[in-house]
Amino acid sequence: MHKSLVWLEGLPRFSVLNFNLYRAWLLLNHLVPEYRDFEVFFIAGSKGKGTVASTLAAILAQAGIAAGLVTSPHLLNLTERINFKGADINEETLEGYVADIRANLPELSQEYGAWIFGEIILAAALMWFRDLGARTIVLEAGLGGRLDAGNLFRRPLATCITNVSLEHQGILGNTVEQIAREKAGIIKPATPLVTAAKGEALTILRERAGRLGAPVFAADEDFAWQERGPLELRLPGKTLSVETEFITDADKKNTAMAACLAAFHPRVSSRAIIQGIKRAPRLPGRFEVLPGRPAFVLDVAHTPESVANLLAAIVRRHPGGKLAFVAGFLADKRATEMLAIMLSTTELVYWAPVLDQRSFTPGGLSGGIQVDSISEGIRAAMSQADVVCITGSFAAVREARLFLVQRG
Numbered sequence: 001m002h003k004s005l006v007w008l009e010g011l012p013r014f015s016v017l018n019f020n021l022y023r024a025w026l027l028l029n030h031l032v033p034e035y036r037d038f039e040v041f042f043i044a045g046s047k048g049k050g051t052v053a054s055t056l057a058a059i060l061a062q063a064g065i066a067a068g069l070v071t072s073p074h075l076l077n078l079t080e081r082i083n084f085k086g087a088d089i090n091e092e093t094l095e096g097y098v099a100d101i102r103a104n105l106p107e108l109s110q111e112y113g114a115w116i117f118g119e120i121i122l123a124a125a126l127m128w129f130r131d132l133g134a135r136t137i138v139l140e141a142g143l144g145g146r147l148d149a150g151n152l153f154r155r156p157l158a159t160c161i162t163n164v165s166l167e168h169q170g171i172l173g174n175t176v177e178q179i180a181r182e183k184a185g186i187i188k189p190a191t192p193l194v195t196a197a198k199g200e201a202l203t204i205l206r207e208r209a210g211r212l213g214a215p216v217f218a219a220d221e222d223f224a225w226q227e228r229g230p231l232e233l234r235l236p237g238k239t240l241s242v243e244t245e246f247i248t249d250a251d252k253k254n255t256a257m258a259a260c261l262a263a264f265h266p267r268v269s270s271r272a273i274i275q276g277i278k279r280a281p282r283l284p285g286r287f288e289v290l291p292g293r294p295a296f297v298l299d300v301a302h303t304p305e306s307v308a309n310l311l312a313a314i315v316r317r318h319p320g321g322k323l324a325f326v327a328g329f330l331a332d333k334r335a336t337e338m339l340a341i342m343l344s345t346t347e348l349v350y351w352a353p354v355l356d357q358r359s360f361t362p363g364g365l366s367g368g369i370q371v372d373s374i375s376e377g378i379r380a381a382m383s384q385a386d387v388v389c390i391t392g393s394f395a396a397v398r399e400a401r402l403f404l405v406q407r408g
Contacts, residue, residue, distance in 0.1 A: 002095035004102050005078060011117040014143055023112050024119045024149035030106040032126045038068075039136040040153040041261055044145035044183045045162025047306050048196075048254040050283055052162055053140045055258035059276025061086065063268045065136050068129035070122065070150075072142040073394050075285050075300075076401065082125040084132055086281075089125075097124040118142040119149045136265075146185025158192040158264040159214075160257055164201035165303045180204040187214050194260045195219065196253050219253055223260045233273075235263050240270055244278055247287045248313040250306065255280070285397040287313060294382050295321075296404060297389040298397045302330065304337040307391065311345060314389060324348035324385035326377035327368075328396030329360040336365060338392060343367050348384055350377030354395035374399040 028035045041056060043049050050071050060067040066085050074080040082089040101123055105115065122139075129137060141148040145161070164180045180201040187193050187205065189212045196219035197205055209216045217223060217236060226232040226239070233240045233256060240259070246252040255277055262268045262276070282288070287310070290296040295318065301310045314323060325342045327349065329335035342349045349368040353359045371377045374396055381388045390400035 002091065004095050004099040005091070007102060008098050008117065008120055009078070011115060011120060013117050021147065021149070021152055023108065023115065024122070024152050026106050026108065027101075027115070027119055027123050028126065028149075028152060031101060031104060031123050032130055034130050035126050035152070038126070038129070038134070038153070039265075040150075040156040041136075041138045041158055041160070042141065042150055042153060042156045042186055043139065043160040043162065043261075044141040044148070044186050045160065045195075045197075046165040046179075046183075047301075047303055048162040048250055048257075049140045049160075051251060051254040051286065052160060052258045052261070053138045054283055055255050055277065055280040056261050057083070057086075057138045058280040059258060059262040059268060059273050060136060060138070060265065062275040062279065063262075063265070063272035065265070065267060066132075066134055067136040067138055068125065068132075068134045069138045070125045071140045072118070075394060075398055078121075081121060082128060084129060084134060089128055093128065094124060097127050100127075122149045141186065144179075144185075145183040147182075148186075151186055154188065156188060156191055158194060158261050159186050159188060160194045160261055161186065161205060162196055162254065162257060163305075164197050164205075165305055176201055177204060181208075184208040187212055189213055192217060192264050194223075194257050196257060217260055219256060223256055225252060225256060233259055233277075235260055235273075238263070238270055240274055242274055242277055247317070248309055250309045251287075285394065285401070289317075290404060294324075294386050294388050296378075296400075297387060297391075298400055299389065299391045300394045300397050301391045302333050302338075302393050304334055304341060307338045307341045310389070310391060311341060314387060315345075318387045321386035322346075322348075322384070324381035324388050325350065326374060326381055326388060326390045326396070326400070327351040327392035328354035328374050328390075328399065329392045330354070330356060330358045330395065331360050332358060333360070333393070335360050335392075339365055339368055346385075348381060350381055351392070352377050352396075354393060355399060356393070356395040359395065375403040378403060 057069040069083040079088045139150045161183050194217045259273045285300045288298040299310050301307045323346045351368050352371045
């Protein structure tokens, strides 16, 4: 990897100090002050952000809007995080922008801590989009929302909080209420909020939105799929007939959120929404099926809710097949609950630490079959099952992909 990208990868993912958005404000004003001129859709949430963002970008493309797309995290390569008109930035170009940023970092007082990864890569993305003449950006929050560098955009076209669940508890809070308040920090005055949050989390989002005069569009209330007869999507002010299939229920809901967001852009037509949904790319590691015997299913599910959704999709797509899981979790996730969901269906659940400094370490789980690595788990599972699902984290799927590609 190039020198400056190695430096970028080595930066902390979040600040260990109490901080605000001053660092990001200082960096963008110094290097890319034009950031204020972009039209922005800002997307946060516990799960599904990547699918919402990529589907929204596809819809905008069908409307003739050349949109920049910033997603997080990446599966295999940093360049996956920055995309324009359907193409990822190449490594040499990204290296050039990061090297430029590194050489021209503004003075930063020690009280604000060190620069962090998300601030630098956002600056690189915006510089690239500026140089390519982009005007519209679909921006996925990296962590939380309130203190994410993307929250510098004060007047987005619309915001989205896909859902709220317990995640990153050491950083965002120990309860759904605390985490919801962190994510609610992206809500802007008089700016539409699209969400599929439920229960206590939705109540918190509505409270903040109400104080700011921001209209809330909630899944299953203000927009929804109509299941009777031909598949139709009901959006505020319109209903669209969409001929497509969804692998998981989460895909269906995420697509609906993307369509609802797109409807707030004045240049997006109903036809663009329909065509964008049909042509939206399937993201790697999201119910990615490698056919064969056994079939491998790779999915980055990392919450109990998403693992349950994954399991239901596997049962629908592979009825009657003997199932095995190979799982790798991160320490700040609800590993015990995810493991229990897997064990409710099959005794063949292999789990291993992953190649990530935040890996869940051995000794903290009971049940399942502990192995030393994801690849060892795959070797053990493939001789015993018709379907082998690798899941639990981006890190687990990353290791599995590399192993399966090398294995051929």
